[in-house]
Amino acid sequence: MAGTDLIPDSEGAGRFLPWVVAVMVFFAALASAAGLALNQATGTWRSDLASTITVEIPPQENAQARLTAVTKALRDTPGIARVRPLQVAEIAKLLQPWLGGGALIDDLPLPHLIDVHLSPEQSVDLVALARQLADIGPDIRIDDHQIWLGKLIRLSRSLQWMMLACLAMICFATCAVVIFGTRAAFTAHLEVVSLLHVMGAQDSYIAKLFLRRAMLMGLKGGLIGLAVTAAALYALSRLAADLEGPLFGNLTLTPLGLLSLAALPLLAALLTAMTAWRTVMRELSRMP
Amino acid sequence: MRGAKSTVIPVLDPGPRTWHLATVSRVFGIGLQQEGIDRVIRFENVGVRYGIGPEVLRDISLHIEQDSFYFLTGASGAGKSSLLKLMYLSLFPSRGYMQVFGEDIARTSRRDLPQLRRRIGVVFQDFRLLSHLSIFDNVALPLRLAGDDEKRTRNNVSELLDWVGLGARLHDSPDTLSGGEQQRVAIARAVISKPSLLLADEPTGNVDDRIAYRLVRLFEELHRSGTVVIVATHNDALVRRFSHPVLVLADSELHVPAVKAKDGA
Incomplete structure (x- = not known):
């Protein structure tokens, strides 16, 4: 029993x-x-976004020269692992959800975007880098995603x-x-x-x-x-x-x-x- | 162990089976004398009340010595069941001093109470057999609770159920038994663990006089093997047929027991 x-x-x-x-x-x-x-x-977002920054170069007449100068400056900066300027097609694809896939995008002046991967071993002084890029063009902007990432993580x-x-x-x-x-x-x-x-x-x-x-x-x-x-x-x-x-x-x-x-x-x-x-x-x- | 003589008492049901003292001695071979306890129960000015109601038992002073056999009588509602509940530790007094097997109940821890309860066998008026268990499992329950060896449990239970004439019904449900058979199972369950104290609450309430007489003779046989027995009954005619002292409950008070002469058996 x-x-x-x-x-x-x-x-x-x-x-x-x-x-x-x-x-x-x-x-x-x-x-x-x-x-x-x-x-x-959250962990993935933090590691992915914290290790990348995006440099935005507004469209101007000498945009290509500025792109070359900024790319060179980034590659010469210690702590940056990889610098990759985005192709126009890639930028157009990013804007496609808002502007559609038609000829409109081709007619618009698009900014140059540079995808920058930071080295995990060495930190980068983003303030000094921003100052250096401002010497090339004062309207060149660094987006380090921190504000957006912070809000996202808080929500999460x-x-x-x-x-x-x-x-x-x-x-x-x-x-x-x-x-x-x-x-x-x-x-x-x-x-x-x-x-x-x-x-x-x-x-x-x-x-x-x-x-x-x-x-x-x-x-x-x-x-x-x-x-x-x-x-x-x-x-x-x-x-x-x-x-x-x-x-x-x-x-x-x-x-x-x-x-x-x-x-x-x-x-x-x-x-x-x-x-x-x-x-x-x-x-x-x-x-x- | 007392009782070397080989008394033979008829079994409760008419039939060829007999209660042999040798079997009683083998199955219940333990007595309080061996444990050196003289007083099984001691109540001093015990009172019991339920909630805020009046006292159902008042100023009960009682000493039950070893080797005792008592009848407990009283009108319905006199408090017989409450007194038995006190004895089998299912109820605690509202006041007074209570000792069972030499243990002061007020000072006994909750953890130690089950050990005392295991030394008390109770035959309930309504039998309280568990209908979802077999007859065998009902009788084996006290041994299993005590953690006895399963093989020994099987042997003892089978032997005891043979003894009460139900050896062929081991695996049946108690619901399939007659009232008298259920009563025998209830008695077997009460005595299987060789209790030092056996309490029977109106065991003769549902049987005719002949069976009631045989039942008390059975309790006497168990008593001879060293078990203290207290039988609560309101069957005065039955009580008069035996010479055991009688505890009388009236108006919530217990009257002094008196040993009386046997009226004839």
């Missing part, structure tokens, strides 16, 4: 616990996936905190459901509990009976929730793949992130088990 057999399968609230846990794990997995993906993306961090708050609320709600479910099961099986109590069962022995049941139900619900989450994330990843943008391309999960999601059913089982344990121990403490 297994210990769990002492508490027969509940026909009441306990029967729905796996499904409630499944829903909770689904939401928790979505929130975790979003948080982890944002965290990964805020979203991650919101995800954490969601996770905390999901945990709280799960605990509340488990407490009510365990109390209902405890009341439904009060006759068995009282008998075990009179026969000399330790409180921990009785609590373990409920803990095992709750853990099994939590694990079952967790696995169901994870399976639904996996399907939902797969569908989302297919949709995101259709969006050809630099931002959405970074919204991926690392193997560690995927492992964290896979651990959610275990965490759900642990949470339900420990909550059931504490609930039963508290109920038993009211008995002599």
Whole structure:
């Protein structure tokens, strides 16, 4: 006779616990996936954008000469790994979403853009570089992406905190459901509990009976929730793949992130088990 | 161990089976004398009330020595069940001093109480058999709670159920048994762990006089093997057939027990 057999399968609230846990794990997995993906993306944005700057040379009559001078000045600057002036076609492609692909772009005076990659080993004094480029042309501008990147990262961090708050609320709600479910099961099986109590069962022995049941139900619900989450994330990843943008391309999960999601059913089982344990121990403490 | 004589008592159900003292001694071979405890229960001015209601038990002073066999009588609502609950530690007194197996209950930690409870066998009036378990598992429950070896548990339970004439029904549900059979399972469960104290709450309430008499003879047999027995009953006619002292509960108070002459068995 297994210990769990002492508490027969509940026909009441306990029967729905796996499904409630499944829903909770689904939401928790979505929130975790979003948080982890944002965290990964933020890191990528930071490393990508912090290591590059863009130099913009406004269109003028001697634009080509200025481009040559600026390119030379950049290549002579210590700490710059790579300098690549963008071709007109590339600039036109960047403007295409706003101006369309017609002949209009060809007629417009386009600035020259230089994509500059900074060396990770050596820092560049951007203020001195800006001064040096201003000697070539006072309207030449360096865009180091920091303001835009800062806003993006702040937004990302805020979203991650919101995800954490969601996770905390999901945990709280799960605990509340488990407490009510365990109390209902405890009341439904009060006759068995009282008998075990009179026969000399330790409180921990009785609590373990409920803990095992709750853990099994939590694990079952967790696995169901994870399976639904996996399907939902797969569908989302297919949709995101259709969006050809630099931002959405970074919204991926690392193997560690995927492992964290896979651990959610275990965490759900642990949470339900420990909550059931504490609930039963508290109920038993009211008995002599 | 007392009782070297080989008494034979008929089994509860009419039939060829018999209760052999040799079996009783083998299965329940432990007594309080071996443990050096003289007083099994000691109550001093114990009072019990539920919530803010009136006292259901008042000024109970009681000493139960080893080798005792008592009847506990009283009208319905006199507090027999409450007194038994106190004894099997399912209820604590609102006031007074209470000692069980030499342990001051007020000073005993919650962790140590189960050890005391395991030394008490209880036969409930409504049997309280778990219908989702087999007869075997019901009887084995106290041994499993105590963490006994499973092989020994199987042997002891099978032997005891054979002894009460239910050896062929080991794996049946208690729901399939008659009232008398359920009662035997309840008794088997109460005594399987060789309790030092056996409490029976109205065990004769649902049986005819003949079976009730045989039931008390069974308890006497268990008593002879060293178990202190207290039987709560309101069957005065039955009580008069035995010579054991009677505890009388009336108006929430316990009257002094008196040893009386046997009325005839």
